[in-house]
Amino acid sequence: MTAKKTVLRALAGEVLPTPPIWMMRQAGRYLPEYRATRAQAGDFLSLCYNPELAAEVTLQPIRRYGFNAAILFADILLVPQALGADLWFVTGEGPRLSTITSQAELDKLVPADAIHDHLSPIYETVKILSRELPSETTLIGFAGAPWTVATYMIAGRGTPDQGPAHALKDADRVVFDALMDRITEATIHYMSAQIEAGAEVMKIFDSWAGSLQGADFAQYSIKPMQRITSALKEKHPHVPIIAFPRGAGERYQGAHAAIGADCIAIDDGVDASWVAQHVQPDGCVQGNLKSSHMVTGGEALVSETRRIVEALRGGPHIFNLGHGITPDADPENVQLMIDTVRNA
Numbered sequence: 001m002t003a004k005k006t007v008l009r010a011l012a013g014e015v016l017p018t019p020p021i022w023m024m025r026q027a028g029r030y031l032p033e034y035r036a037t038r039a040q041a042g043d044f045l046s047l048c049y050n051p052e053l054a055a056e057v058t059l060q061p062i063r064r065y066g067f068n069a070a071i072l073f074a075d076i077l078l079v080p081q082a083l084g085a086d087l088w089f090v091t092g093e094g095p096r097l098s099t100i101t102s103q104a105e106l107d108k109l110v111p112a113d114a115i116h117d118h119l120s121p122i123y124e125t126v127k128i129l130s131r132e133l134p135s136e137t138t139l140i141g142f143a144g145a146p147w148t149v150a151t152y153m154i155a156g157r158g159t160p161d162q163g164p165a166h167a168l169k170d171a172d173r174v175v176f177d178a179l180m181d182r183i184t185e186a187t188i189h190y191m192s193a194q195i196e197a198g199a200e201v202m203k204i205f206d207s208w209a210g211s212l213q214g215a216d217f218a219q220y221s222i223k224p225m226q227r228i229t230s231a232l233k234e235k236h237p238h239v240p241i242i243a244f245p246r247g248a249g250e251r252y253q254g255a256h257a258a259i260g261a262d263c264i265a266i267d268d269g270v271d272a273s274w275v276a277q278h279v280q281p282d283g284c285v286q287g288n289l290k291s292s293h294m295v296t297g298g299e300a301l302v303s304e305t306r307r308i309v310e311a312l313r314g315g316p317h318i319f320n321l322g323h324g325i326t327p328d329a330d331p332e333n334v335q336l337m338i339d340t341v342r343n344a
């Protein structure tokens with residue numbers, strides 16, 4: 001039997017001498033090879049739906065850096081598109097979608113279990129990757145959490161404060177809850193299909209969890225992620241789940257148990273030593289390094305990387321950034337971060 005992959009060992013709660021490493025948005029515009037393949041595909045969405053090229057960009061950072069995990073190249077907004085929303089990307093600005101703010105618009109969406117054919121190229125990408133990845137590299141599949149996906153479906157774009165989604169939640173709870181349920185069911189379907197195609201770990205991105213206040217945080221961030229996790233665990237009990245309630249602050253404490261997740265991803269808004277004391281005792285943690293260090297590099301990158309590795313040395317830890325790497329990052333800084341973790 002081969003030794004279990006390091007990412008799976010950390011997710012199972014093992015404390016390793018050196019944390020395994022991967023990076024959010026590791027396949028992305030900071031890499032010249034990514035930009036070349038995206039140009040070959042035509043545009044970002046064509047790249048997502050082209051299994052050969054999507055697998056190629058997933059593999060690029062593995063070849064260049066030897067990360068311990070690969071994350072499927074796709075996007076959280078493919079689920080709304082599969083549900084029937086129009087989706088396009090405006091260069092330099094970000095995503096645009098047709099909006100859902102009424103029962104009539106909700107009624108036009110397809111049922112959650114009818115998204116399969118639309119998303120089949122993604123499952124094909126997973127199949128290619130499970131054949132082509134090095135045997136020591138873990139394949140992570142993902143989806144957006146219902147709240148984060150709903151914020152884009154309601155506003156039709158990214159928003160600084162998720163105002164339109166909060167407004168619909170407060171003005172028409174029936175439509176809002178029905179939309180959340182539809183996304184939750186579709187996400188369970190989508191993630192199950194990724195697992196069946198060969199993904200070994202699932203990550204749920206709740207990028208806008210931090211704007212949910214009071215009881216809304218438990219109800220609309222934690223609870224839908226818990227529903228997805230328990231549905232996946234029922235069918236696939238051995239597939240670890242990483243949950244990312246970004247911006248949770250002190251509400252990161254207790255998140256493992258509340259969601260039923262094997263690992264909690266942490267943004268850069270909390271201190272690593274606080275995480276070691278209050279979150280890591282419940283299971284594996286991942287994240288925390290400010291993405292901007294990948295732009296600025298130097299001594300600050302080295303000392304912050306070391307500080308996080310030291311703080312989290314006593315428990316299960318996967319090294320990662322607090323959010324995605326940005327297009328202006330220097331690929332050499334990524335290598336410096338990896339060397340620092342592996343020699344810390």
Ligand code: CP3
Pocket residue numbers: 023024025026027028029038044071072073074075076077093094095142144148158205207324
């Ligand atoms: O490498 C990876 O991490 C895997 C692929 C991945 C992408 N998006 C590719 C992508 C993953 C896991 C995502 C998740 C995602 N997508 C999230 C959650 C994580 C987060 O960042 O908070 C969100 C909110 C989205 C929605 C989305 N997709 C936005 C807001 C944007 C535009 C912003 C931007 O960075 O341009 C995207 C586009 C996107 N998704 C790109 C990539 C590589 C850039 C598109 C390009 O190549 O032009």
